Amino acid sequence: MDEIWTKDLLKPQFPALQGDVNTDVLIIGGGMAGILCALRLQQAGVECLLVEGKSIGMGITKGTTAVLSAQRDKRYAQWLSPLGKQNTKRYLNANLRAVEEFAELSRQYPCDFSRADAYLYSLHDKKAMEQEVKALRAFGFDASFCDTLPIALPIAGAVRYPNMGQMHPLKLLYQLAQRLPVFEHTFVQQLDGTTAVTQRGKIHAKRVIVATHFPFLNRHGMYFLKQYQARSYVIAYENAPEIGCTLDSDTADGFYLRNYGKYLIVGGGEHRTGKKSRGFAPVEAFAKQYFPKATPVARWANQDCMSLDGLPYVGAYSPNLPNVYVATGFGGWGMTGSMVAARVLTDLLCGRNNPLASILDPARTMAIGQLLANLGQTLVNFLTPTTPRCPHLGCALKWNHHEHSWDCPCHGSRFTAEGKLLNNPATKDAK
Numbered sequence: 001m002d003e004i005w006t007k008d009l010l011k012p013q014f015p016a017l018q019g020d021v022n023t024d025v026l027i028i029g030g031g032m033a034g035i036l037c038a039l040r041l042q043q044a045g046v047e048c049l050l051v052e053g054k055s056i057g058m059g060i061t062k063g064t065t066a067v068l069s070a071q072r073d074k075r076y077a078q079w080l081s082p083l084g085k086q087n088t089k090r091y092l093n094a095n096l097r098a099v100e101e102f103a104e105l106s107r108q109y110p111c112d113f114s115r116a117d118a119y120l121y122s123l124h125d126k127k128a129m130e131q132e133v134k135a136l137r138a139f140g141f142d143a144s145f146c147d148t149l150p151i152a153l154p155i156a157g158a159v160r161y162p163n164m165g166q167m168h169p170l171k172l173l174y175q176l177a178q179r180l181p182v183f184e185h186t187f188v189q190q191l192d193g194t195t196a197v198t199q200r201g202k203i204h205a206k207r208v209i210v211a212t213h214f215p216f217l218n219r220h221g222m223y224f225l226k227q228y229q230a231r232s233y234v235i236a237y238e239n240a241p242e243i244g245c246t247l248d249s250d251t252a253d254g255f256y257l258r259n260y261g262k263y264l265i266v267g268g269g270e271h272r273t274g275k276k277s278r279g280f281a282p283v284e285a286f287a288k289q290y291f292p293k294a295t296p297v298a299r300w301a302n303q304d305c306m307s308l309d310g311l312p313y314v315g316a317y318s319p320n321l322p323n324v325y326v327a328t329g330f331g332g333w334g335m336t337g338s339m340v341a342a343r344v345l346t347d348l349l350c351g352r353n354n355p356l357a358s359i360l361d362p363a364r365t366m367a368i369g370q371l372l373a374n375l376g377q378t379l380v381n382f383l384t385p386t387t388p389r390c391p392h393l394g395c396a397l398k399w400n401h402h403e404h405s406w407d408c409p410c411h412g413s414r415f416t417a418e419g420k421l422l423n424n425p426a427t428k429d430a431k
């Protein structure tokens, strides 16, 4: 059983790079973030080229649930104090605009886009839901508080985001990739300034965007300190109800749901990658309780980069690395997040002012408590004297008996039982 998005879908093929080339902008990574950056740059008349180490869309993007929403858990109320009202509103509006941009793209590139209200629900915290509604309404967005959901979950309250969306992620991605200059099976081993070194040639670029999910240059930007990865489990069911909306819990141990065609997709069981988990069991138990007639037909696990303040890192990779940019830390919202990132980076590279640039700047100040908590998790595993070790920064790997893989609790790299690399930021196999 695998992700439903790859089922019955013919994947377009792209050549591997052979020899040296020049370009204005090189984009590294052919997931949603990289492809949308390339699209927006091309539309802005900027010469660009995208390289993908494996196959387009076969990274984290193939395991998304592709809900298109401006919802950001219960963050808008929480961001009011550190960001201020104007900046929080700007970020909300950018995410709302991103939903509309997907709607627009879907008219040209059919990808089963449909409108759906998105609900953020809480089992216990009615007040947090009310506060989120209050913050959203103060920005002029028509969110509303609900006591019940379209399914019979015993909630304390929910926030309804009207008129959001959902789609088939790979149908869109593959069509977009076909209008872009793309090389697959072209893994960037290192960057010398803005020249990328690959197995079969060099790419001499003036500017570079790193869209590799977890940024792969360790010595710059401290991404190993300011983000981690969280893993989550998804099951697609048949013989399950049409819920007519998308649902998402306000807590990591809650569940998220959407329909696609004949499927009801249910996800949950989130935890920091490499930490103990119950795998698919929480999702199975939830579905059994609420949809007893449903039949599981596909299942997959996937992970995303979590920034420490809930905002993605989009902008200059590091103050010490001129002309290199990054888009990462989407925190489970990398569809609309990638669309926002593509807009911000295109503006930055075209010399246009974008007020979101300072909000999403990867060099922004992080709360010291959050940094220390993340560092603490890393240090514990770094100092654990067991083997095998992660080739990324040397942390002790943990055996994931649900998926039969070695997972790193520090930064989320994963390896097969034999040590073959599955997920970055590591760039080579484990011994």
Ligand SMILES: Cc1cc2nc3c(=O)[nH]c(=O)nc-3n(C[C@H](O)[C@H](O)[C@H](O)COP(=O)(O)OP(=O)(O)OC[C@H]3O[C@@H](n4cnc5c(N)ncnc54)[C@H](O)[C@@H]3O)c2cc1C
Binding pocket: 028, 029, 030, 031, 032, 033, 034, 051, 052, 053, 054, 055, 056, 057, 058, 059, 060, 061, 062, 063, 064, 065, 066, 067, 068, 069, 186, 187, 188, 189, 211, 212, 213, 216, 232, 233, 234, 267, 301, 302, 303, 304, 327, 328, 330, 331, 332, 333, 334, 335, 336, 337, 338, 424
């Ligand atoms: C279970 C789950 C459900 C989710 N559901 C939603 C949702 O409903 N809505 C939403 O908005 N978001 C969702 N997300 C988040 C979203 O899927 C991700 O944030 C997004 O897909 C990340 O895209 P990306 O382009 O950054 O990464 P990727 O898709 O991983 O793309 C990065 C690419 O870079 C390539 N690469 C890496 N290193 C190199 C290198 N050195 N050289 C060349 N290429 C390289 C990789 O092979 C990969 O293809 C979900 C996440 C999870 C885990």
